[in-house]
Amino acid sequence: xxxxxxxxxxxxxxxxxxxVTVPARIxxxxxxxxxxxxSVTTRNVGNGGAFVECxxxxxxxxxxxxxxxxxxxxxxxxxxxxxxxGRVLSAVWRVGPCRRSTGTPSxxxxxxLVEPRIEAVPTAPRLLRAVAV
Numbered sequence: 001x002x003x004x005x006x007x008x009x010x011x012x013x014x015x016x017x018x019x020v021t022v023p024a025r026i027x028x029x030x031x032x033x034x035x036x037x038x039s040v041t042t043r044n045v046g047n048g049g050a051f052v053e054c055x056x057x058x059x060x061x062x063x064x065x066x067x068x069x070x071x072x073x074x075x076x077x078x079x080x081x082x083x084x085x086g087r088v089l090s091a092v093w094r095v096g097p098c099r100r101s102t103g104t105p106s107x108x109x110x111x112x113l114v115e116p117r118i119e120a121v122p123t124a125p126r127l128l129r130a131v132a133v
Contacts, residue, residue, distance in 0.1 A: 017046035022074045024052060026110075027087075028066040042070070043107070047080045049093065053107040060108060064092045068110055082114050089113045 020042055027037040038060075040052035050068065060066065067087040070079060082088045094109035 017044040017050075018078055019043065020045045020076060020078055022076055022079070023071045024068055025071065026052065026054075026060075026066045026068050026090075026108075028060060028064055040068075040107075045079060045083065047112075049090070049109065049111040050083075051096075051107055051109050053096075054105065059104050060092050060095075062092055062095055065113075066090050066092060066110065068112075080112075082112060 022042050024040050024042055025037055026040055027035060030036050036058065038054050038056045038058040040054045043051045043053055052068070054060075066089075068083070068090050069087040070076070070083050077084075090110040090112050092108050093111040095105045096107035096109070098104060099106055
């Protein structure tokens with residue numbers, strides 16, 4: 001059943017994701033307005049989002065706005081352009097299953113809140129017809 005659910009989620013994605021494991025950091029504001037951060041590891045990344053694993057035990061609520069930034073020491077050309085450029089504003093779209101040992105989520109699916117760059121498709125010029133009135 002899990003693989004069927006994952007296939008359904010993959011069918012809903014706007015773009016394909018690739019498996020990339022790189023260290024990153026997420027920052028967000030908690031309910032009291034304090035800035036929080038956690039070190040994470042990306043598992044898969046695409047133009048529209050990423051799944052990150054969080055080992056620190058941080059509990060981030062669903063739909064919370066976060067910034068995702070890959071560690072500066074990492075240079076991966078497979079990453080989408082927004083991640084290579086710096087911080088990407090994202091929303092927590094799905095919370096992974098909780099660990100029994102800590103009771104905190106094992107990871108988060110993030111949806112990037114930036115417009116994906118889509119290559120322009122050249123179109124054939126249209127012919128306009130003159131209409132006599």
